[in-house]
Amino acid sequence: DTEVTQTPKHLVMGMTNKKSLKCEQHMGHRAMYWYKQKAKKPPELMFVYSYEKLSINESVPSRFSPECPNSSLLNLHLHALQPEDSALYLCASSQDPPGQGAYGYTFGSGTRLTVV
Amino acid sequence: RKEVEQDPGPFNVPEGATVAFNCTYSNSASQSFFWYRQDCRKEPKLLMSVYSSGNEDGRFTAQLNRASQYISLLIRDSKLSDSATYLCVVIIGNTGKLIFGQGTTLQVKP
Numbered sequence: 199d200t201e202v203t204q205t206p207k208h209l210v211m212g213m214t215n216k217k218s219l220k221c222e223q224h225m226g227h228r229a230m231y232w233y234k235q236k237a238k239k240p241p242e243l244m245f246v247y248s249y250e251k252l253s254i255n256e257s258v259p260s261r262f263s264p265e266c267p268n269s270s271l272l273n274l275h276l277h278a279l280q281p282e283d284s285a286l287y288l289c290a291s292s293q294d295p296p297g298q299g300a301y302g303y304t305f306g307s308g309t310r311l312t313v314v
Numbered sequence: 315r316k317e318v319e320q321d322p323g324p325f326n327v328p329e330g331a332t333v334a335f336n337c338t339y340s341n342s343a344s345q346s347f348f349w350y351r352q353d354c355r356k357e358p359k360l361l362m363s364v365y366s367s368g369n370e371d372g373r374f375t376a377q378l379n380r381a382s383q384y385i386s387l388l389i390r391d392s393k394l395s396d397s398a399t400y401l402c403v404v405i406i407g408n409t410g411k412l413i414f415g416q417g418t419t420l421q422v423k424p
Contacts, residue, residue, distance in 0.1 A: 240414030
C-alpha cells in the first residue's frame with residue numbers, strides 16, 4: 199500500500215460546526231504532515247508529527263487541532279472556522295527522520311473544505 | 315522576500331516546444347531540492363529531485379546552482395499532457411518541512 203488516504207474528499211461546514219478531517223497511511227512512515235492550500239497558492243505547512251508527537255506547529259490558530267492517535271492515523275479537528283479557512287487540506291507522510299528527501303513524501307488527494 | 319521564488323507565468327507554448335522554468339531560493343541552509351507537478355484540483359506529485367550535477371528523466375532535465383541559489387527545469391518536446399503547475403520545492407536543513415514556490419503554470423497548445 200503506497201497511498202495516503204484522506205476523508206472526506208469534500209466538506210461543507212458552518213462556522214459553528216465541529217468536524218474532523220482524517221488521514222491514513224500504511225507505509226510505515228513515521229512523520230505525517232498537514233498542509234493548507236488556498237486557490238492559486240502553493241501548499242503551506244500547518245503541522246508536523248514525528249513518531250506520533252507534534253514537532254512543528256506553524257503558528258496555526260487554535261480552531262485547528264491536530265491529533266495523531268497512532269503511527270498510521272492523523273486527524274485534524276475543526277471548530278469555529280471562518281469562511282477564509284476554506285481551502286484544500288493536504289495530508290502527507292514521509293520516512294523518518296524528516297529531511298531525508300522527497301522520495302519518502304507522499305501526499306493524499308486532499309479534503310476540499312468550504313466554510314459557510 | 316519569499317523563501318522560494320518562481321515566475322508564475324503562465325507559459326503558453328505549442329506542442330513540441332522546449333520550455334525552461336527557473337526558481338531561486340533565499341535560505342543558504344536549504345539542503346534538498348525538488349520539482350513537483352500539480353494538476354488542477356489535484357495533490358502535488360513529485361516530478362524529480364534536483365542535484366548540482368544535474369539530472370535528467372526522459373524529456374525533463376533539472377539543474378541546481380548552489381552558488382547562485384538557483385534551480386531550473388527544462389522540458390523538451392512538450393506534450394499536451396505536460397500542462398500543469400510546476401512547483402519548485404526546497405527543504406531547509408533536516409526540518410522535513412517542504413517550502414513551496416508559488417508555482418509556474420504551463421499550458422501546452424496543439
